[in-house]
Amino acid sequence: MVVKVGVIGTGAMGRAHIDRLTNVLTGAKVVAVTDINQEAAKAAVRDFKLDAKVYPDDTSLLQDPDIDAVFVVSFGGAHEATVLKALDTDKFIFTEKPLATTLEGAKRIVDKEMGKPRKVIQVGFMRRYDEGIHALKTQLDSGIIGAPLVVRASHINPDVAANYSNEMAITDTLIHEIDEMHWLLDDDYASIQITYPRQSSKVNNEGLRDPQLATLTTKKGVVIQVLVHVTAQYGYEVKLEVVGETGELKLPDYGFAPIVRTQATQQTAMETSWVKRFLQAYNTEVQEFINQVAKNQSPIGPSAWDGYIAAVTAEAGIRSQKDQEPVLINVATTPAFYQKKQAVKA
Ligand SMILES: NC(=O)C1=CN([C@@H]2O[C@H](COP(=O)(O)OP(=O)(O)OC[C@H]3O[C@@H](n4cnc5c(N)ncnc54)[C@H](O)[C@@H]3O)[C@@H](O)[C@H]2O)C=CC1
Numbered sequence: 001m002v003v004k005v006g007v008i009g010t011g012a013m014g015r016a017h018i019d020r021l022t023n024v025l026t027g028a029k030v031v032a033v034t035d036i037n038q039e040a041a042k043a044a045v046r047d048f049k050l051d052a053k054v055y056p057d058d059t060s061l062l063q064d065p066d067i068d069a070v071f072v073v074s075f076g077g078a079h080e081a082t083v084l085k086a087l088d089t090d091k092f093i094f095t096e097k098p099l100a101t102t103l104e105g106a107k108r109i110v111d112k113e114m115g116k117p118r119k120v121i122q123v124g125f126m127r128r129y130d131e132g133i134h135a136l137k138t139q140l141d142s143g144i145i146g147a148p149l150v151v152r153a154s155h156i157n158p159d160v161a162a163n164y165s166n167e168m169a170i171t172d173t174l175i176h177e178i179d180e181m182h183w184l185l186d187d188d189y190a191s192i193q194i195t196y197p198r199q200s201s202k203v204n205n206e207g208l209r210d211p212q213l214a215t216l217t218t219k220k221g222v223v224i225q226v227l228v229h230v231t232a233q234y235g236y237e238v239k240l241e242v243v244g245e246t247g248e249l250k251l252p253d254y255g256f257a258p259i260v261r262t263q264a265t266q267q268t269a270m271e272t273s274w275v276k277r278f279l280q281a282y283n284t285e286v287q288e289f290i291n292q293v294a295k296n297q298s299p300i301g302p303s304a305w306d307g308y309i310a311a312v313t314a315e316a317g318i319r320s321q322k323d324q325e326p327v328l329i330n331v332a333t334t335p336a337f338y339q340k341k342q343a344v345k346a
Pocket residue numbers: 008009010011012013014034035036037040058073074075076078096097098124125126172274278
Protein backbone atom coordinates (compact mmCIF):
# COMPACT_ATOMS: atom_id res chain seq x y z
CA MET A 1 0.00 0.00 0.00
CA VAL A 2 1.31 3.48 -0.82
CA VAL A 3 0.35 5.90 1.98
CA LYS A 4 -1.29 9.02 0.50
CA VAL A 5 -0.13 12.09 2.43
CA GLY A 6 -1.49 15.61 2.79
CA VAL A 7 0.93 18.28 4.03
CA ILE A 8 -0.40 21.31 5.93
CA GLY A 9 2.26 24.01 6.04
CA THR A 10 4.82 24.14 3.22
CA GLY A 11 7.49 26.28 4.84
CA ALA A 12 11.03 25.18 5.63
CA MET A 13 10.13 22.04 7.58
CA GLY A 14 7.09 21.20 5.47
CA ARG A 15 9.31 21.25 2.38
CA ALA A 16 11.90 19.11 4.14
CA HIS A 17 9.25 16.49 4.98
CA ILE A 18 7.85 16.64 1.42
CA ASP A 19 11.35 16.07 0.07
CA ARG A 20 11.97 13.03 2.29
CA LEU A 21 8.52 11.55 1.62
CA THR A 22 8.97 12.03 -2.13
CA ASN A 23 12.65 11.37 -2.74
CA VAL A 24 14.14 9.49 0.21
CA LEU A 25 11.71 7.25 2.06
CA THR A 26 9.56 4.42 0.77
CA GLY A 27 5.84 3.77 0.84
CA ALA A 28 4.44 7.30 0.73
CA LYS A 29 3.18 9.79 -1.86
CA VAL A 30 2.33 13.43 -1.23
CA VAL A 31 -1.05 13.92 -2.94
CA ALA A 32 -2.20 17.20 -1.35
CA VAL A 33 -0.70 20.34 0.14
CA THR A 34 -2.03 23.54 1.66
CA ASP A 35 -0.61 26.69 3.21
CA ILE A 36 -2.18 30.01 4.20
CA ASN A 37 0.42 31.33 1.82
CA GLN A 38 -0.93 29.69 -1.32
CA GLU A 39 2.16 30.67 -3.31
CA ALA A 40 4.23 28.57 -0.89
CA ALA A 41 1.93 25.60 -1.48
CA LYS A 42 2.12 25.97 -5.26
CA ALA A 43 5.91 26.34 -5.05
CA ALA A 44 6.16 23.05 -3.17
CA VAL A 45 4.19 21.25 -5.90
CA ARG A 46 6.37 22.84 -8.58
CA ASP A 47 9.73 22.46 -6.87
CA PHE A 48 9.25 18.82 -5.86
CA LYS A 49 7.38 17.92 -9.06
CA LEU A 50 4.45 16.62 -7.05
CA ASP A 51 1.33 15.08 -8.54
CA ALA A 52 -0.66 16.79 -5.81
CA LYS A 53 -3.69 19.01 -5.28
CA VAL A 54 -3.28 22.47 -3.72
CA TYR A 55 -6.07 23.07 -1.22
CA PRO A 56 -7.05 26.55 0.02
CA ASP A 57 -6.95 25.51 3.68
CA ASP A 58 -6.62 22.64 6.16
CA THR A 59 -10.39 22.14 6.37
CA SER A 60 -10.74 21.43 2.65
CA LEU A 61 -7.64 19.24 2.54
CA LEU A 62 -8.93 17.16 5.46
CA GLN A 63 -12.13 16.44 3.52
CA ASP A 64 -10.17 14.64 0.79
CA PRO A 65 -11.13 10.95 1.22
CA ASP A 66 -8.02 9.77 -0.64
CA ILE A 67 -5.64 11.08 2.02
CA ASP A 68 -4.52 8.43 4.54
CA ALA A 69 -2.31 10.64 6.71
CA VAL A 70 -1.70 14.35 7.24
CA PHE A 71 1.52 16.10 8.23
CA VAL A 72 0.88 19.23 10.32
CA VAL A 73 3.91 21.43 9.68
CA SER A 74 2.43 24.89 10.09
CA PHE A 75 3.57 27.49 12.61
CA GLY A 76 3.50 26.00 16.11
CA GLY A 77 0.60 28.16 17.31
CA ALA A 78 -1.57 26.79 14.49
CA HIS A 79 -1.11 23.09 15.28
CA GLU A 80 -3.91 22.71 17.84
CA ALA A 81 -6.73 23.88 15.58
CA THR A 82 -5.61 21.73 12.66
CA VAL A 83 -5.01 18.61 14.78
CA LEU A 84 -8.45 18.97 16.40
CA LYS A 85 -10.04 19.16 12.92
CA ALA A 86 -7.97 16.18 11.74
CA LEU A 87 -9.23 14.14 14.71
CA ASP A 88 -12.75 14.47 13.23
CA THR A 89 -11.54 12.34 10.28
CA ASP A 90 -10.21 8.77 10.09
CA LYS A 91 -6.75 9.96 9.00
CA PHE A 92 -3.47 9.37 10.81
CA ILE A 93 -1.70 12.52 12.01
CA PHE A 94 1.99 13.38 12.13
CA THR A 95 2.29 16.77 13.80
CA GLU A 96 5.54 18.62 14.15
CA LYS A 97 6.42 19.80 17.63
CA PRO A 98 4.99 21.38 19.59
CA LEU A 99 1.70 19.45 19.80
CA ALA A 100 0.23 22.73 21.05
CA THR A 101 1.70 25.91 22.47
CA THR A 102 -0.54 25.80 25.55
CA LEU A 103 -1.30 23.20 28.21
CA GLU A 104 -5.01 23.63 27.61
CA GLY A 105 -4.59 23.09 23.88
CA ALA A 106 -2.59 19.90 24.39
CA LYS A 107 -5.25 18.65 26.84
CA ARG A 108 -8.02 19.31 24.30
CA ILE A 109 -6.13 17.19 21.76
CA VAL A 110 -5.46 14.34 24.19
CA ASP A 111 -9.07 14.31 25.39
CA LYS A 112 -10.35 14.22 21.80
CA GLU A 113 -7.93 11.49 20.68
CA MET A 114 -8.93 9.33 23.66
CA GLY A 115 -12.47 9.44 22.29
CA LYS A 116 -11.30 7.48 19.23
CA PRO A 117 -10.91 3.68 19.09
CA ARG A 118 -7.10 3.93 18.85
CA LYS A 119 -4.13 6.37 18.79
CA VAL A 120 -3.66 8.18 15.48
CA ILE A 121 -1.19 10.95 16.40
CA GLN A 122 2.62 10.98 16.35
CA VAL A 123 4.52 14.11 17.44
CA GLY A 124 7.77 15.08 15.68
CA PHE A 125 10.07 14.68 18.69
CA MET A 126 12.90 13.32 16.55
CA ARG A 127 15.68 13.40 19.19
CA ARG A 128 14.61 9.89 20.32
CA TYR A 129 15.47 8.63 16.81
CA ASP A 130 18.94 10.23 16.62
CA GLU A 131 21.39 7.32 16.47
CA GLY A 132 23.90 9.01 18.77
CA ILE A 133 21.36 9.91 21.44
CA HIS A 134 19.73 6.49 21.14
CA ALA A 135 23.13 4.78 21.59
CA LEU A 136 23.77 6.90 24.69
CA LYS A 137 20.41 5.81 26.13
CA THR A 138 21.22 2.15 25.40
CA GLN A 139 24.47 2.52 27.37
CA LEU A 140 22.68 4.31 30.21
CA ASP A 141 20.00 1.62 30.37
CA SER A 142 22.72 -1.07 30.54
CA GLY A 143 23.81 0.33 33.92
CA ILE A 144 27.39 0.88 32.71
CA ILE A 145 27.67 4.16 34.68
CA GLY A 146 25.24 3.25 37.46
CA ALA A 147 22.24 5.42 38.25
CA PRO A 148 22.15 8.83 36.50
CA LEU A 149 22.72 11.75 38.90
CA VAL A 150 23.20 14.88 36.75
CA VAL A 151 22.57 15.72 33.08
CA ARG A 152 24.22 18.62 31.27
CA ALA A 153 22.94 19.68 27.85
CA SER A 154 23.20 22.55 25.41
CA HIS A 155 20.93 23.58 22.57
CA ILE A 156 22.76 26.03 20.33
CA ASN A 157 21.39 27.98 17.36
CA PRO A 158 23.50 30.50 15.43
CA ASP A 159 20.52 32.88 15.32
CA VAL A 160 16.73 32.93 15.16
CA ALA A 161 13.99 34.32 12.90
CA ALA A 162 12.53 37.76 13.52
CA ASN A 163 9.28 36.26 14.86
CA TYR A 164 11.07 34.17 17.48
CA SER A 165 9.73 35.16 20.91
CA ASN A 166 11.01 34.66 24.45
CA GLU A 167 8.36 31.98 25.05
CA MET A 168 9.51 30.12 21.91
CA ALA A 169 12.84 29.50 23.63
CA ILE A 170 10.72 27.12 25.72
CA THR A 171 7.88 25.99 23.43
CA ASP A 172 9.93 25.71 20.24
CA THR A 173 13.50 25.05 21.29
CA LEU A 174 13.79 23.68 24.84
CA ILE A 175 10.73 21.54 24.02
CA HIS A 176 13.16 19.09 22.41
CA GLU A 177 15.15 18.58 25.62
CA ILE A 178 11.90 18.49 27.60
CA ASP A 179 10.76 15.47 25.58
CA GLU A 180 14.24 13.95 25.31
CA MET A 181 15.23 13.96 28.98
CA HIS A 182 12.27 12.18 30.60
CA TRP A 183 12.47 9.58 27.81
CA LEU A 184 16.26 9.25 28.26
CA LEU A 185 16.01 8.85 32.04
CA ASP A 186 12.70 6.97 32.12
CA ASP A 187 11.69 9.40 34.84
CA ASP A 188 9.11 12.14 35.47
CA TYR A 189 9.74 15.84 36.04
CA ALA A 190 9.35 17.39 39.49
CA SER A 191 10.26 21.02 38.77
CA ILE A 192 11.69 23.47 36.25
CA GLN A 193 13.50 26.75 36.79
CA ILE A 194 14.53 29.20 34.07
CA THR A 195 17.29 31.68 34.85
CA TYR A 196 18.74 34.45 32.71
CA PRO A 197 22.52 34.77 32.56
CA ARG A 198 24.11 37.97 31.21
CA GLN A 199 22.20 39.07 28.07
CA SER A 200 24.03 38.56 24.78
CA SER A 201 24.62 41.69 22.73
CA LYS A 202 23.76 39.59 19.65
CA VAL A 203 20.03 39.52 20.46
CA ASN A 204 17.89 41.55 18.06
CA ASN A 205 14.41 40.21 18.88
CA GLU A 206 12.37 42.46 21.17
CA GLY A 207 11.85 40.80 24.58
CA LEU A 208 14.02 37.76 23.86
CA ARG A 209 16.41 36.81 26.63
CA ASP A 210 19.41 34.85 25.40
CA PRO A 211 21.01 32.69 26.66
CA GLN A 212 18.57 31.00 29.05
CA LEU A 213 19.45 28.30 31.58
CA ALA A 214 16.85 25.63 32.33
CA THR A 215 17.23 23.51 35.46
CA LEU A 216 14.85 20.57 35.64
CA THR A 217 14.60 18.09 38.51
CA THR A 218 13.05 14.64 38.28
CA LYS A 219 11.03 12.55 40.71
CA LYS A 220 14.08 10.26 41.15
CA GLY A 221 16.23 13.31 42.08
CA VAL A 222 18.22 13.77 38.86
CA VAL A 223 19.17 17.40 38.11
CA ILE A 224 19.19 18.40 34.44
CA GLN A 225 20.83 21.62 33.26
CA VAL A 226 20.12 22.82 29.73
CA LEU A 227 21.76 25.85 28.16
CA VAL A 228 19.55 27.36 25.47
CA HIS A 229 21.60 29.79 23.39
CA VAL A 230 19.88 30.73 20.15
CA THR A 231 22.03 33.69 19.02
CA ALA A 232 25.34 31.93 19.54
CA GLN A 233 26.59 32.89 16.03
CA TYR A 234 29.22 30.10 15.73
CA GLY A 235 26.99 27.25 14.56
CA TYR A 236 24.22 24.76 15.40
CA GLU A 237 24.82 21.97 17.89
CA VAL A 238 23.27 19.99 20.70
CA LYS A 239 25.41 18.66 23.56
CA LEU A 240 24.53 15.94 26.05
CA GLU A 241 26.41 14.53 29.05
CA VAL A 242 25.10 12.20 31.75
CA VAL A 243 26.96 11.92 35.08
CA GLY A 244 26.34 8.57 36.76
CA GLU A 245 27.34 6.95 40.03
CA THR A 246 30.33 5.19 38.46
CA GLY A 247 31.04 7.03 35.23
CA GLU A 248 29.90 9.47 32.56
CA LEU A 249 28.33 9.25 29.12
CA LYS A 250 28.94 11.99 26.57
CA LEU A 251 27.40 12.53 23.14
CA PRO A 252 30.32 12.90 20.69
CA ASP A 253 30.59 16.06 18.62
CA TYR A 254 28.57 15.61 15.43
CA GLY A 255 30.07 15.89 12.01
CA PHE A 256 31.52 14.33 8.91
CA ALA A 257 33.53 17.35 7.79
CA PRO A 258 37.29 16.70 7.63
CA ILE A 259 39.59 18.25 10.21
CA VAL A 260 41.78 20.67 8.27
CA ARG A 261 45.31 21.09 9.66
CA THR A 262 47.39 23.77 8.02
CA GLN A 263 49.75 26.56 9.00
CA ALA A 264 49.86 25.48 12.63
CA THR A 265 46.09 25.54 12.90
CA GLN A 266 43.33 22.94 12.77
CA GLN A 267 39.64 23.45 12.14
CA THR A 268 36.55 21.61 10.99
CA ALA A 269 33.26 22.88 9.60
CA MET A 270 30.18 22.77 11.84
CA GLU A 271 26.51 22.41 11.04
CA THR A 272 24.56 25.66 10.97
CA SER A 273 21.07 24.16 11.23
CA TRP A 274 19.01 21.18 12.40
CA VAL A 275 18.24 20.22 8.80
CA LYS A 276 21.41 18.16 8.32
CA ARG A 277 22.26 17.60 12.01
CA PHE A 278 19.06 15.59 12.51
CA LEU A 279 18.52 14.36 8.95
CA GLN A 280 18.85 10.69 9.94
CA ALA A 281 16.49 11.17 12.88
CA TYR A 282 13.82 12.88 10.75
CA ASN A 283 14.06 10.13 8.13
CA THR A 284 13.82 7.38 10.76
CA GLU A 285 10.85 8.87 12.62
CA VAL A 286 8.87 9.57 9.42
CA GLN A 287 9.62 6.17 7.85
CA GLU A 288 8.44 4.46 11.05
CA PHE A 289 5.24 6.52 11.00
CA ILE A 290 4.59 5.70 7.31
CA ASN A 291 5.25 1.99 7.93
CA GLN A 292 2.63 1.96 10.71
CA VAL A 293 0.06 3.76 8.56
CA ALA A 294 0.72 1.33 5.69
CA LYS A 295 -0.20 -1.50 8.09
CA ASN A 296 -3.24 0.49 9.25
CA GLN A 297 -1.78 0.43 12.75
CA SER A 298 -1.39 3.18 15.36
CA PRO A 299 1.88 5.13 15.41
CA ILE A 300 4.47 3.78 17.91
CA GLY A 301 6.48 6.98 18.17
CA PRO A 302 6.03 9.93 20.55
CA SER A 303 2.31 10.23 21.25
CA ALA A 304 -0.04 13.09 21.98
CA TRP A 305 0.47 12.23 25.64
CA ASP A 306 4.22 12.94 25.18
CA GLY A 307 3.13 16.19 23.59
CA TYR A 308 0.94 16.88 26.64
CA ILE A 309 3.81 16.15 29.08
CA ALA A 310 5.94 18.59 27.08
CA ALA A 311 3.17 21.21 27.17
CA VAL A 312 2.72 20.90 30.95
CA THR A 313 6.47 21.26 31.46
CA ALA A 314 6.78 24.11 28.95
CA GLU A 315 3.97 26.04 30.64
CA ALA A 316 5.78 25.69 33.96
CA GLY A 317 8.95 26.88 32.22
CA ILE A 318 7.15 29.94 30.84
CA ARG A 319 5.86 30.72 34.34
CA SER A 320 9.43 30.46 35.65
CA GLN A 321 10.66 32.86 32.93
CA LYS A 322 8.68 35.58 34.68
CA ASP A 323 10.22 35.40 38.17
CA GLN A 324 12.99 32.80 37.59
CA GLU A 325 11.83 30.77 40.56
CA PRO A 326 11.42 26.96 40.47
CA VAL A 327 7.94 25.84 39.39
CA LEU A 328 6.60 22.45 40.44
CA ILE A 329 5.44 20.04 37.74
CA ASN A 330 2.73 17.47 38.26
CA VAL A 331 1.70 15.38 35.29
CA ALA A 332 -1.20 12.96 35.76
CA THR A 333 -0.58 9.22 35.43
CA THR A 334 -0.40 8.08 31.82
CA PRO A 335 -3.90 7.01 30.73
CA ALA A 336 -4.27 3.36 29.67
CA PHE A 337 -5.06 4.62 26.16
CA TYR A 338 -1.45 5.86 25.90
CA GLN A 339 0.35 3.15 27.82
CA LYS A 340 2.77 0.99 25.82
CA LYS A 341 0.52 -2.05 25.56
CA GLN A 342 -2.42 0.00 24.47
CA ALA A 343 -5.77 -1.40 25.46
CA VAL A 344 -7.75 -1.13 22.24
CA LYS A 345 -11.10 0.33 23.17
CA ALA A 346 -14.04 -1.97 22.51
N1 LIG B 1 11.53 18.83 14.61
C1 LIG B 1 12.35 19.80 14.30
O1 LIG B 1 13.57 19.71 14.53
C2 LIG B 1 11.83 21.03 13.66
C3 LIG B 1 10.50 21.32 13.76
N2 LIG B 1 10.01 22.46 13.25
C4 LIG B 1 8.59 22.74 13.43
O2 LIG B 1 7.92 22.73 12.17
C5 LIG B 1 6.89 23.70 12.16
C6 LIG B 1 7.13 24.64 10.99
O3 LIG B 1 8.36 25.25 11.19
P1 LIG B 1 9.10 25.97 9.94
O4 LIG B 1 8.83 25.19 8.71
O5 LIG B 1 10.49 26.21 10.34
O6 LIG B 1 8.30 27.35 9.88
P2 LIG B 1 8.00 28.24 8.58
O7 LIG B 1 7.55 29.55 9.11
O8 LIG B 1 9.14 28.15 7.63
O9 LIG B 1 6.77 27.48 7.89
C7 LIG B 1 5.51 27.47 8.48
C8 LIG B 1 4.50 27.47 7.31
O10 LIG B 1 3.20 27.26 7.85
C9 LIG B 1 2.31 28.13 7.19
N3 LIG B 1 1.15 28.28 8.06
C10 LIG B 1 1.04 29.00 9.19
N4 LIG B 1 -0.19 28.83 9.72
C11 LIG B 1 -0.85 27.97 8.90
C12 LIG B 1 -2.15 27.39 8.91
N5 LIG B 1 -3.03 27.68 9.89
N6 LIG B 1 -2.47 26.52 7.92
C13 LIG B 1 -1.61 26.24 6.93
N7 LIG B 1 -0.36 26.76 6.85
C14 LIG B 1 0.00 27.62 7.83
C15 LIG B 1 3.10 29.40 6.93
O11 LIG B 1 2.52 30.17 5.89
C16 LIG B 1 4.47 28.82 6.56
O12 LIG B 1 4.58 28.59 5.17
C17 LIG B 1 6.94 24.40 13.52
O13 LIG B 1 5.98 23.84 14.36
C18 LIG B 1 8.34 24.08 14.04
O14 LIG B 1 8.37 23.98 15.46
C19 LIG B 1 10.80 23.37 12.57
C20 LIG B 1 12.13 23.11 12.44
C21 LIG B 1 12.75 21.93 12.97
